[in-house]
Amino acid sequence: MSALMQKTRAPRLEIRAHLSHVWQAAHRGLAESIWSIVLIQAFSAGVAVPAIGFLFGLALSHAGLTNVTDHNIGTLLADPVADLILAVVLIVMLAAVLLQLAALFAISARQHRGRVLSVRGMVRDAARNLRVVWHPQVLILSVYLLVLAPVTGLGLFSAVTQGIAVPPFVTREYLKSPLGSAIYLAAALALVFVNARLIYTVPVMFLRRMPPLAAMRESLRMTARWRVLRVVVMIGVPAGLAWALSSGLAELVVGFTRLELDTAAVSVATGIVKTIGLVLIAWATVTAINMFVADTLGAPAAAHPERARLARVPSPTRRRWVSLAAVAVVFTVATSTSVSAALASPAQPSDTIVIGHRGFSGGGVENTLSALDAAAAAQADAVEMDVQQTKDGVWVASHDTNLLMVAGRNQNIYDMTAAEVTSTRVREGGFEDTIPTMQQYVRRAVELGMPLLIELKVTGHEHPDFVEDFLAVLDGLGVTDDETYHSLDPDVVVELKRLRPQLRVGLTIAVSRGGVPASPCDFYVIEQASFTTDFLTEAHRQGKAVYVWTVNDDDGLRRFLRSRVDGIVTDHPDRALQFRSELAGTDAVAFTVEDALGRLVP
Numbered sequence: 001m002s003a004l005m006q007k008t009r010a011p012r013l014e015i016r017a018h019l020s021h022v023w024q025a026a027h028r029g030l031a032e033s034i035w036s037i038v039l040i041q042a043f044s045a046g047v048a049v050p051a052i053g054f055l056f057g058l059a060l061s062h063a064g065l066t067n068v069t070d071h072n073i074g075t076l077l078a079d080p081v082a083d084l085i086l087a088v089v090l091i092v093m094l095a096a097v098l099l100q101l102a103a104l105f106a107i108s109a110r111q112h113r114g115r116v117l118s119v120r121g122m123v124r125d126a127a128r129n130l131r132v133v134w135h136p137q138v139l140i141l142s143v144y145l146l147v148l149a150p151v152t153g154l155g156l157f158s159a160v161t162q163g164i165a166v167p168p169f170v171t172r173e174y175l176k177s178p179l180g181s182a183i184y185l186a187a188a189l190a191l192v193f194v195n196a197r198l199i200y201t202v203p204v205m206f207l208r209r210m211p212p213l214a215a216m217r218e219s220l221r222m223t224a225r226w227r228v229l230r231v232v233v234m235i236g237v238p239a240g241l242a243w244a245l246s247s248g249l250a251e252l253v254v255g256f257t258r259l260e261l262d263t264a265a266v267s268v269a270t271g272i273v274k275t276i277g278l279v280l281i282a283w284a285t286v287t288a289i290n291m292f293v294a295d296t297l298g299a300p301a302a303a304h305p306e307r308a309r310l311a312r313v314p315s316p317t318r319r320r321w322v323s324l325a326a327v328a329v330v331f332t333v334a335t336s337t338s339v340s341a342a343l344a345s346p347a348q349p350s351d352t353i354v355i356g357h358r359g360f361s362g363g364g365v366e367n368t369l370s371a372l373d374a375a376a377a378a379q380a381d382a383v384e385m386d387v388q389q390t391k392d393g394v395w396v397a398s399h400d401t402n403l404l405m406v407a408g409r410n411q412n413i414y415d416m417t418a419a420e421v422t423s424t425r426v427r428e429g430g431f432e433d434t435i436p437t438m439q440q441y442v443r444r445a446v447e448l449g450m451p452l453l454i455e456l457k458v459t460g461h462e463h464p465d466f467v468e469d470f471l472a473v474l475d476g477l478g479v480t481d482d483e484t485y486h487s488l489d490p491d492v493v494v495e496l497k498r499l500r501p502q503l504r505v506g507l508t509i510a511v512s513r514g515g516v517p518a519s520p521c522d523f524y525v526i527e528q529a530s531f532t533t534d535f536l537t538e539a540h541r542q543g544k545a546v547y548v549w550t551v552n553d554d555d556g557l558r559r560f561l562r563s564r565v566d567g568i569v570t571d572h573p574d575r576a577l578q579f580r581s582e583l584a585g586t587d588a589v590a591f592t593v594e595d596a597l598g599r600l601v602p
Contacts, residue, residue: 032122033107033286034279038327040100044159048096052089052160059085060514067514071490094142096160102129105206108286108293129206137212141205144198144216152195167511167529169550172571176366176428177405196231197223203289203296222295234291238284246277264340271336275328350561350580355453356380356573357550358399365406365426367397368433369444380573382451382484384549387438387470389462394418395438395473401459414461442477451483453525453547453569455508456496458489467495486525493521506547516542523566525549528556536565554579 060068063079076082106125150164174184200219204210210218223231250273356375358366363374367385375383386399390413403409406426413421421435445452456470463469474480486506487493496505497520507521512530516538523545531548539546547567548560557576560568561583570576
């Protein structure tokens, strides 16, 4: 019995010793690791990101563009010189990401081996790590680091890759139906699984000096079978603790604002909490990296319980801790000053209009009369709707061209007659309704006194002169000049303005990088992931309004209301209207603090 107990006890002791070693390494090298994160993030944000922006602008300029969207990207890629500049952009992005990873793993490897954390030694180790990258297989590595990992959420560690993600509008379209939700969930789980299997690629490449493909194969071996769950724990536990503590502190500060405390005290508390939150995030990152290093290099001899005591990593000098504390104080003061300035400015009611996206999905299926009624009941300022043409030339209110997701019917509207489309039952969010014609929808909006933002959708299967036909139908209803219009197709925008210059027409942009695209439009409707304050400033300079779509999360609604965009298209007009009221009401202080902490806490 004693022999059996010893056999089962030994692995436990070894795991305990292994985790203790990881904890010691991460704890004793925390100052150096955080310093590394701060410096390299500062380099990425202050040097790499502006360089990338400059080079991208240069590529656009050479291709004769001010902006690139999903409609004109072909023009950009057709220019050889622009392609060469874009290749340099990718090299800069990859170099910035690899530099950060090389430095972090160099520090963690030294902690793991019990070596002195000198600047010279860490720079030498980081340079040695980068040498292994000079390999033709780096192209495959770039796909992993610049696309696959960021899309799954693992790109947050670098300022260069933070903006790489699935656009929110794509997520929204899939999640609106059970079938779409199932497809989206399956794709998301597949991405998470692939990333979990490849998570050891970078540490193996740097620490075992393997080329990228060999490192990927080794990562697959290390995460085979149920060992992939270990990865989830290694990342999830530190990240979960950091998130829970940060969220708790943030909620505490927001709660204090309800006590009508002095604004100076609120500003300082906000700055302190944001600093603590960033330190917690850095701690979670350092701890996870140390775990990956320990798994990659294996436990050092001193980590085995039957051998000598754990190796002691030299403690950081007092000077490093003092300098790190100074950085924290500077960041706290900067954040506090920013919040104090926001609180000191007089609260003004936001003139941003709230537009119900395809009505209000909280009261009915999108683009149906019930959703329109619900938007009116919620007192939205306007309603956005989509229209497209059927096989027999009738205009109907629908966003989806194929009805599989919303009706379980694998047919395209342009292949169906109006009678077939309008008899189709659509379902969403527990509601059910039929697809109305544009005439029915517009008449109901007129009865409700609800202004419309009508999107003319182009599928490529429209009848000849479809824009004229579209306007003729509205003329018959007597509302053409009363409504507002927009389209994703730049040619439709041009045609609408040519035929009816007096109409207010907007250009809708799904994906955009660069400046404001040239267009005769009166306003832009830009997807939230592509929005920038520079875009807003430039559009306003040209006398054109900017609407942002589709903003559904509370943090996003508050942020865009504070940025004073001209309009917000949202599935939750009730929430947007509530926040707009709070901006000028008694909760303005809490609103400002919540906005300041929103980027820290999801």
